[in-house]
Amino acid sequence: MSATAETDTGAFGHPALFYRGATEYLAGTVPFVWGGLAADEPVAVAVPGDNLALLRRELGADAARVRLLDMTEAGRNPGRIIPGVLRSFADSHPGRPVRIIGEPIWAARSAVEYPACVQHEALINLAFAGRDGTILCPYDVETLAPDVLADAEATHPVLVDGTGRRPSTAYDPDGVIGRYNEPLPVPDGAFELAGTTDLAAARALAHVRAAACGLSADQVADVEVVVTELLSNSVEHGSGAGTVRLWGGDGEFVCEVHDGGRLTDPLAGRHPASPYQPRGRGLLLVNHLADLVRLHTSEDGVTFRAYFRA
Numbered sequence: 001m002s003a004t005a006e007t008d009t010g011a012f013g014h015p016a017l018f019y020r021g022a023t024e025y026l027a028g029t030v031p032f033v034w035g036g037l038a039a040d041e042p043v044a045v046a047v048p049g050d051n052l053a054l055l056r057r058e059l060g061a062d063a064a065r066v067r068l069l070d071m072t073e074a075g076r077n078p079g080r081i082i083p084g085v086l087r088s089f090a091d092s093h094p095g096r097p098v099r100i101i102g103e104p105i106w107a108a109r110s111a112v113e114y115p116a117c118v119q120h121e122a123l124i125n126l127a128f129a130g131r132d133g134t135i136l137c138p139y140d141v142e143t144l145a146p147d148v149l150a151d152a153e154a155t156h157p158v159l160v161d162g163t164g165r166r167p168s169t170a171y172d173p174d175g176v177i178g179r180y181n182e183p184l185p186v187p188d189g190a191f192e193l194a195g196t197t198d199l200a201a202a203r204a205l206a207h208v209r210a211a212a213c214g215l216s217a218d219q220v221a222d223v224e225v226v227v228t229e230l231l232s233n234s235v236e237h238g239s240g241a242g243t244v245r246l247w248g249g250d251g252e253f254v255c256e257v258h259d260g261g262r263l264t265d266p267l268a269g270r271h272p273a274s275p276y277q278p279r280g281r282g283l284l285l286v287n288h289l290a291d292l293v294r295l296h297t298s299e300d301g302v303t304f305r306a307y308f309r310a
Contacts, residue, residue, distance in 0.1 A: 011097070013134035014124055015165070016156035018141050018149065024162060025051065025138060026058050029101055032136055036099035037065055044089040046071045046081075047103040047138065055101075075104050078113070078120040079287035082127045082270040090133060091272060097132040105152075107143035112307070114148075115180040116294055121155040122173035127267055136160075151176060177266065184256070184296045184305050190247040197235050202227050202244045206255055213248035214310045222289040226306050227255050229282040234259035238302060251310035260301040269293070 017028040029045075033055070036043040044067035045055055052070055056063045067089055075081040081104055090098045102124075105117045124135060139152050141161075153159060153170040191209060193202055203224045210223040227244065234242030238261030245256045269283030283304075287293050290306035297303075 011132040012125075012128045012130065013158065014128070014156055015134070015136055015158040015160050016152045016168075017136055017138040018152075018159065018161040019138055020140075020142050020162070022054055025054065025140075028160060029055060029136065029138065030058050032099060032101065032134075033059060033066060034062065037062060039097075041097050041099050041133075042089070042093040043067070043099045044085075045069065045101045046074055046085050047101060048072050048106050051103060051138070071103055072106075075102075077287055077290055077292050078104055078116040079269060079290075079293040081120055082123065082267070083272045083284060084288065086124065086135065087127065087270075087272045090128070090131065097134075099133065100135045101138065102135050103138045105137075105139065105144065105148060107140065112294070113292055115182055116292060118148075118151045118155060119177050119180050119295075121152070122176045123266060123270065125155070125157070125173050127270065181295075181297060183298070184294060184303055186245055186256075187247055190245045192246075193244040195241045195243055196231070197241050199228050199231055199235075202231050205244075206246055209246045209248065210253045210255075210308065213253040214251050215253055215308055216310070219253075219308055219310070223253060223255060223306075223308055226286050226289055227257070229286050230255070230257035230304050230306070233257075233282050233304075234261065234302075237261065253308045253310075254305060255308075256303055256305035258301055258303040263295075263297050263302045 019025045019028050033043050046069040049070045049072055052068060056068060059066065069085060074085050086100060086102060089100060104120055109117055121137065137156060139149060141149060153168045154172045154176045157168055157171045159166055159168050196202060206223050206227040207220055210220045231242045231244060234257055238259035242257040242259040247254055269287045273281045273284055286306060291309050292307040294305045
């Protein structure tokens, strides 16, 4: 899968902002926002709650002219950020350059979430290739690990810090996607329906297992939809059948579907759907409903894994 975009020659910009503390954060973000407003460009900010409050206070009355989102909610699942936050905002302003601040990686992100976060950052370059606009991604160098900052250099063609702005010599989004295409081990005790096409059976079993893990009635209904969509995707677009695995405990439920097919679109599940699109919404819906979605592709096929937290 390839995520490389011609960002150096096109109209799209995707810089990473390396900051230390609130002063550097505001120095790197507020002029970006004000510059967009002065140019009559639509501006959105999707960052974790504390930084969102910091920016709102600094922007004052101008905050009302900016689309403000708490990334810990809007981007809880990194797989929904491109369609539900970035493209949603950009597509609502057709023909106009947009400015977006997106901060999808913060210190509290778990080790399970992080691979999906960094792959998301790599895929932004493909999702916005040829579009007019800029997405600025802040990284807190005081709380994030050195390997996270190294990954930021690989997913962003331009780096900004207290010393200025420079091209990233480590830019390699394809390499990042491949490196984090990690196998997903299945724990002992997982329930398995091997090589099935029986949507009703998979849905019923998912219902029982999810309810036993303490998920709410609404979450259980979401699990049923996700299992159905993932298995349907395997039947219609994969190898014709899928292996469903279910497990959970301690307030978390996990379901995955594996098939022997091939995934040719690196943005699968991240393409926004038009109101008139009759099909092709399944993986997008999975990303919308699940708290986290992980993906692994190999010569043996494709595995989608969805996590739900009580």
